[in-house]
Amino acid sequence: MSLLTTTGLTAHYGDFQALFGVDIALNEGETIAIIGANGAGKTTLMRSISGVLQNGPEMITLSGQPIGGLSADQILPLGLAMVPEGRRLFPSLSVEENLLIGTYGRKVDGYWSLEAIYDLFPILAERRNNPGTALSGGQQQMVAIGRALMSNPKVLLCDEISLGLAPVVIKDIYAAVPKIQASGASLIVVEQDIGQAMKVADRVYCMMEGRVTLEGTPDSFSRNDIHAAYFGVSA
Amino acid sequence: MIWLDTLVQGILLGGLYALFAAGLSLVFGIMRLVNLAHGDLIVMAAYLILLLVTLLGLSPFVAAAIAAPLMYLIGWGLQKHLLNRTLGTDILPPLLVTFGLSIALQNALLEGFSADSQRLPTGEISTASVDLGVMTVGVLPLLTFGSAVAVIVGLNQLFYRTELGRAFRATSDDPTTASLMGIRPSDIFAKATAIAMLVVTLAALYLGMRSNFDPNIGPARLIYAFQAVIIGGLGSLWGTLAGGIIIGLAQTIGAAINPEWQILAGHVAFLIVLLLRPRGLFPRAFD
Numbered sequence: 123m124s125l126l127t128t129t130g131l132t133a134h135y136g137d138f139q140a141l142f143g144v145d146i147a148l149n150e151g152e153t154i155a156i157i158g159a160n161g162a163g164k165t166t167l168m169r170s171i172s173g174v175l176q177n178g179p180e181m182i183t184l185s186g187q188p189i190g191g192l193s194a195d196q197i198l199p200l201g202l203a204m205v206p207e208g209r210r211l212f213p214s215l216s217v218e219e220n221l222l223i224g225t226y227g228r229k230v231d232g233y234w235s236l237e238a239i240y241d242l243f244p245i246l247a248e249r250r251n252n253p254g255t256a257l258s259g260g261q262q263q264m265v266a267i268g269r270a271l272m273s274n275p276k277v278l279l280c281d282e283i284s285l286g287l288a289p290v291v292i293k294d295i296y297a298a299v300p301k302i303q304a305s306g307a308s309l310i311v312v313e314q315d316i317g318q319a320m321k322v323a324d325r326v327y328c329m330m331e332g333r334v335t336l337e338g339t340p341d342s343f344s345r346n347d348i349h350a351a352y353f354g355v356s357a
Numbered sequence: 358m359i360w361l362d363t364l365v366q367g368i369l370l371g372g373l374y375a376l377f378a379a380g381l382s383l384v385f386g387i388m389r390l391v392n393l394a395h396g397d398l399i400v401m402a403a404y405l406i407l408l409l410v411t412l413l414g415l416s417p418f419v420a421a422a423i424a425a426p427l428m429y430l431i432g433w434g435l436q437k438h439l440l441n442r443t444l445g446t447d448i449l450p451p452l453l454v455t456f457g458l459s460i461a462l463q464n465a466l467l468e469g470f471s472a473d474s475q476r477l478p479t480g481e482i483s484t485a486s487v488d489l490g491v492m493t494v495g496v497l498p499l500l501t502f503g504s505a506v507a508v509i510v511g512l513n514q515l516f517y518r519t520e521l522g523r524a525f526r527a528t529s530d531d532p533t534t535a536s537l538m539g540i541r542p543s544d545i546f547a548k549a550t551a552i553a554m555l556v557v558t559l560a561a562l563y564l565g566m567r568s569n570f571d572p573n574i575g576p577a578r579l580i581y582a583f584q585a586v587i588i589g590g591l592g593s594l595w596g597t598l599a600g601g602i603i604i605g606l607a608q609t610i611g612a613a614i615n616p617e618w619q620i621l622a623g624h625v626a627f628l629i630v631l632l633l634r635p636r637g638l639f640p641r642a643f644d
Contacts, residue, residue, distance in 0.1 A: 174533060198539035210534040214526035223527050223538050226520065273539065 123186060125150045125308055126171070126202070126277050131181045131190075133163075133170050133332075140166040142332045148277065153299070153309040155323035157316050159352060162329040164312045165207050168281045171310070172204040173197040184277065199228060201276035205283055207312075209266040211254035218250040220265050224272030232274030233305040239268035242298055260291035267298065271307075278302065281312045296322060316348060330354055362492045363613045364606065369494070371585075371605030372502030373567065375598045376560040377578050378585035379508050380553035386592035387529045387549045388444060393455040396579030397462040398554065402428050402561035403570050404470055407477060417477040421562040425555050432554030437547040444546070459575065466572035477565035501563045508556055509598045515552070516594070525549060529592075584627040590637030599638055603630065 124147040133141040141163050148154055156164050169175045171182055172194055179191035189197055194204075203224070211220050221239055240247035243264040249257055254265055263283055270278055284292040292315070299322050303309065313319035319326060320340040328336035328351035336343065336351030349355070381395045392398075402424060409420035439458075443450040485496040516522040524545055528535040532542040564570060564578070581604055588603050589596025604623045611622020630638070 172537060174537070193541075194533075194536040195539050195541040198537065204537050206534060206537060210531060212527040212530040212534070214530050215523060219523050219526075222520075223523050223535075223540075226524055226527075226538050226540050228539065269538070 124148060124183075125152075125185060126310075127183050128167070128171065129181055129183075131167070131170060131177060133166050133175055133177060135166075140332050141170065144329070144332070144334055146327055146334065146337075148308055148310055151303075151306070151308055152324045153303060153311060153322060155319035155326045156310065156312045156329060157314070157319050157326060157348075157352065158329035160314075161331075163332040164329055165281055166332075167329070168204060168207070168279050168310070168312055172202065172279055198273060198275075201274075202279070203270040203273045203275035203277075204279040205263075205266045205270045205281060207281040207285065209259075209262045211262055211265055211269075213253060213255045215254055216251050217246055217254050217257065217265055220254040221246075221268050221272055224269040228273070230272070230274045234271040234274050236272075239271060242271075242301055243268060258291075260287050260294060263287065263291075263295055264298075267295070267302075271302065271305075275307055277310065278307045279310045279312075282314065283311070284313065284315050284318060292318065316352075328352055359613070363609050365492065365494060366498070367606035367609030368602050369498035369502045369605070370609055371598075371602030372498070372505035373560075373563055373601070374581045374585050374604050375505040375601030376501065376508060376556065376563060377582035378589075378597045378601055379505070379512065379594065380556040380560070381579075381582045382586045382589070382592065382594055382597040383512060383553045383556070384550055385586065386594075387525050388546045389448075390440060390444065390451050390546075391455070391583075392440075393452060393579065394459040394462055394575075395455075395557070395582060396577065397459045397466075397575030398428075399557050399561045399564060399578050400570055400572065400575040401462055401466060402554075402558045403477070403565040404466055404475070404572075406558070406561060406565060407475055410477060417479065417562055417566055421558055424561075425558040428554040428558045429551045432557075433547045433551035436550035437543065440550065441543045441546055459579075463572050463575060470572060472571055472573070474569040474571045475565070476569050477562070479566045483566065497563070497567060501567070504559055504563065505598060505601065508559065509594050512552075512556075512594050521548065581623070584623070588627060588630045588637055590640040592641050593637070593639040596637060596639035 126148040128144055128146050131141055131144040144167060156167065158164050170177050173192050173196065174194050177190040179188040182190040184200055184202055189200065215223060221236060245261055246264055246268060254262065283295055296318060311319060311322060323340060325338065326340055327334050328348060330351060336347060377399060381392060384390055384392055405424045406417055406420045409415055409423055410417055440451065443454045483497055486493045487496060516525060524540050528540060528542050528545045535542060584604055585600035586597050588600030603626055607626030608619045608623040612619035
């Protein structure tokens, strides 16, 4: 049984339908990547899974339990955390407080703790008392990832963690992914950077206009397949 | 020497206004909700204390200690079941609902307690004073000011030293992302209003011991509180104390010049600060 599934997932913003029956599955210990152009519905998919948007209860399951109708604050304790698009650090909180807020109101056991996060991203230990938003973009992204890890999630959603960062910084951020995988978390990585997604993922889903247009292991499709799935036209 | 006395009296009066304002400031800082019924809730708490004093023969301080948890629960329920429903992108619903609440509270108090002016029995404390050499200062105003400082220090500790305080600040910054951290914003808002009602109870205690009150004085207390919050900068607790002191000073100085100018002087001070510093003296760095 898959750890996380979406089945016929639909999502709406008012009258506008953003997802048209999306089926994805994440197996235990696996990393999947969701690629697609702007407006393909990747972030909507992440917002639906994390509970920011609510859906039909049975449309999303986590460990077999329907979670589609739950809100984000109800889903987090079940073991699903998200690194939101644009990092979204809390400006009123210091770096350390931003990390600590990831365990709000709960005692969590597991690999990830403040020390483990500082071990993963040592620069954050030096900056622990700075306001979160005073850091560089890459460092802010590290805080956002650390904040999500603090709850020791079974499933970690990473929405566009490379967006707006310099290639050398992206390399640093992605260097953390194997360590996160080794801690036992399963990952869903949303990426516009196809090369990065192919490197990190066990399986890839490509989305276009609110639908999954391609699915498989990174080595199973050609450049042309991706081009067609990504843009709707062949190269 | 009369001027020194006036200044000290003004600062101490500012403590009372800061107590009126601290709860308002707390709630606005966390959820951007302007509670127009804040003054009426203070008056309601004063009647609750009066009721306990009269029925059980308690001292006002003991009665306030009993009223505080009751007000906490009232605040929690009010936010959870009424005010949370009004929060959203539109700023009008919370204003309309709290305005309605204000009118409903005034009329309910009028119905229950009549329009007669009331006062909490204070015994000797209302006339007791401390001799500071150059002047004498009333114990009650000193106690009021001390309580105001204690409340501001306490709320700051809560905000910056506790997990709940972190959640308050995070929710204030970004409720959606806070919910991704397992925080339920509606619960945080309910706790914030409940804590504000503890401060309201304290404000009611000193209001009732220092002056007469009747069911209709709430809106005027709201104005002073609101002015103190705006002068200090929205969401800044120390700013709220400073705002209260400025209003208190302006009123006392105005009254020293001409007794008719007391209230007017407070409003003029408010307008001058608004003109010079439209965002208040200690505005938040980001919003």
